[in-house]
Amino acid sequence: AMRGGLQLIPIGNGNAVKLTESKYVPIVLNTPFSIMHSYSGKLEEVHFYTEQELGRYVNPIxxxxxxxxxxxxxxxxxxxxxxxxxxxxxxxxxxxxxxxxxxxxxxxxxxxxxxxxxxxxxxxxxxxxxxxxxxxxxxxxxxxxxxxxxxxxxxxxxxxxxxxxxxxxxxxxxxxxxxxxxxxxxxxxxxxxxxxxxxxxxxxxxxxxxxxxxxxxxxxxxxxxxxxxxxxxxxxxxxxxxxxxxxxxxxxxxxxxxxxxxxxxxxxxxxxxxxxxxxxxxxxxxxxxxxxxxxxxxxxxxxxxxxxxxxxxxxxxxxxxxxxxxxxxxxxxxxxxxxxxxxxxxxxxxxxxxxxxxNEQPGFVVNANLGSFQWYMKDYLMTATAEMQPTALYHFSVDSLCRNNLIVQERQKLDRELMPYFKAFIQLYRSSLIHNRLSVPAKATLN
CATH class of the missing domain: 3.40.720.10 (Alkaline Phosphatase, subunit A)
Incomplete structure (x- = not known):
């Protein structure tokens, strides 16, 4: 019964949005069903920066x-x-x-x-x-x-x-x-x-x-x-x-x-x-x-x-x-x-x-694949583990095949110019999902 029917794909919490707006989904779904689906694939929140510090590197509004x-x-x-x-x-x-x-x-x-x-x-x-x-x-x-x-x-x-x-x-x-x-x-x-x-x-x-x-x-x-x-x-x-x-x-x-x-x-x-x-x-x-x-x-x-x-x-x-x-x-x-x-x-x-x-902030690209991250910014490509520990750094604009790992030689550049932006973004991404803060409240004003 928890599968939700005989269709090809088992239903999840998301099916409720076909019936109502996302803000009303908790009313549509029954509690045991929601609990069963809410504990799969949970993100772990990280705290690298205070809210004020976070704004130095990433501003989602x-x-x-x-x-x-x-x-x-x-x-x-x-x-x-x-x-x-x-x-x-x-x-x-x-x-x-x-x-x-x-x-x-x-x-x-x-x-x-x-x-x-x-x-x-x-x-x-x-x-x-x-x-x-x-x-x-x-x-x-x-x-x-x-x-x-x-x-x-x-x-x-x-x-x-x-x-x-x-x-x-x-x-x-x-x-x-x-x-x-x-x-x-x-x-x-x-x-x-x-x-x-x-x-x-x-x-x-x-x-x-x-x-x-x-x-x-x-x-x-x-x-x-x-x-x-x-x-x-x-x-x-x-x-x-x-x-x-x-x-x-x-x-x-x-x-x-x-x-x-x-x-x-x-x-x-x-x-x-x-x-x-x-x-x-x-x-x-x-x-x-x-x-x-x-x-x-x-x-x-x-x-x-x-x-x-x-x-x-x-x-x-x-x-x-x-x-x-x-x-x-x-x-x-x-x-x-x-x-x-x-x-x-x-x-x-x-x-x-x-x-x-x-040009609001330095252009970047973020990706995750097979349990690791990629962060491309300022002509450099960094790879990191799922725990956000850097594993490689490439000068991508001159080494697009990523053959020369510069993580030792360019460690200072990595720590000062890439890692703060990367960690701030991951912190923002996870906290926004975990606390359902992916939108600006109606009638919100900026200070």
Whole structure:
């Protein structure tokens, strides 16, 4: 009975957010069930700094003022396994001519990085600014019902309609549960698409027809709206529709042909979208959920930064001020504050990341993998154990393959310039999750 039914995935606390807002979840759930689920995967709180000291290194309360709020639509396109290596900024053969063209007319982050290696963690990083620093996604963890700061929930309070789209079978990776918790009003999955003639036989609806469905459905939504789609075709077993067999560029990896197919689907989406009345009043955000694990390139196959390198692109038709090849470090958790900064969102909000348009603090990237941390800042990459003890330091800007461990020679730099920021961030991350302080209370004011 504790499993919660006969569905494929046992239910957890997070399922309650499909019925009510996260703040009311304790009322919906019974006490024994909550206790059983709350003691799995608990984080250990750390205390390196006082609250006052913490503010010297990290400030999660952002407040961007100085320009009026513009009610632009926000349209996310999250591309499955779209590693930087497959694109025009990857230093190898590009399989994404259309995405490359968008980079040329948008704000392209050439040093963009994912905060996760799995889809169920990448989506919350992109939409809620939540890095993946636990052994499981936040959606299935004991913190899954925490009140998150998410772009759809913030914009919904501004009168936006919100919707999440994924062509997979409803319930896949608990995206429907996460979407409800993040503040999406509607969820459009394979069930709502309602035409299995376009089913790929594995994961869901092929990207080309599903992105057309995305464009058509957006046209039924009242402006302003915020919507996100997550594609799926560029996933193992790397199939393409029969009519494209032999017609797409191929490379040394099976995924590269499918990347080309999804890029074609993206081109056709924009062709349809460009004819819609909402198009020129829209900010598009195009990125990847994570990198592909299939690669033969030494840099992209390393367990260091190459494994996280992705494209991050902001594109607003008609806004020539939003055009640049930005070489500053940007990570997935920076997307939420960047979008709010662009819109001119005037309320204080909670964010682990920072706007790509501002130099609020030194740019950094944080990741956790196989029980260890990575912290990239000021051209240096540090690795540390789960207990936050540093194990290596690389001058990444000149040693991208991380062959020369400088932890002994550069120990002073490590201790003074990287470790304080890293420890402060982990302290903030854990205390925010443990005490459910991932949002700014309503009507909060800054001192």
């Amino acid at each position: 952002k407040h961007y003022t100085g320009k009026p709020f513009q009610q632009k639509n926000v349209v996310y396109i999250v591309l499955e396994s779209f590693s930087k290596q497959f694109t025009g900024i990857g230093g190898r053969k590009s399989f994404t001519p259309f995405l490359d063209s968008l980079m040329g007319v948008g704000f392209a982050c050439t040093n963009g990085y994912a905060n996760a290696l799995r889809s169920a963690e990448g989506i919350p990083a992109i939409i809620s600014g939540m890095p993946a620093l636990m052994d499981e996604p936040i959606t299935t963890s004991s913190y899954g019902t925490n009140q998150l700061t998410s772009l759809p929930s913030l914009l919904r309070d501004k009168g936006y309609e919100t919707a999440f789209f994924h062509g997979g079978t409803n319930g896949t990776m608990s995206f429907d549960i996460y979407a409800a918790n993040a503040g999406f009003n509607r969820y459009y999955g394979r069930k709502e698409y309602n035409n299995d003639a376009d089913y790929d036989g594995n994961w869901g609806i092929w990207d080309e027809p599903y992105l057309q469905y995305y464009a058509r459905t957006l046209s039924t939504m009242k402006q302003p709206f915020m919507a996100s789609v997550f594609t799926l075709s560029s996933h193992d077993p790397f199939k393409v529709p029969a009519r494209y067999e032999g017609k797409l560029p191929t490379g040394e990896l099976p995924i590269e042909r499918v990347i080309a197919y999804t890029d074609l689907a993206l081109r056709k989406f924009f062709q349809t979208a460009a004819r819609q009345p909402w198009y020129r009043n829209t900010l598009f955000v195009i990125t990847a959920d994570h990198c592909s694990p299939t690669t033969r390139d030494e840099y992209y196959s390393s367990d260091k930064m190459g494994l996280y390198a992705i494209p991050i692109v902001f594109y607003a038709p008609g806004d020539t001020s939003l055009r640049a090849m930005n070489d500053q470090v940007v990570q997935q958790i920076d997307i939420l504050p960047t979008v709010l900064d662009y819109l001119g969102y005037e309320e204080p909000f909670f964010a682990f990341g920072s706007s790509a348009f501002r």
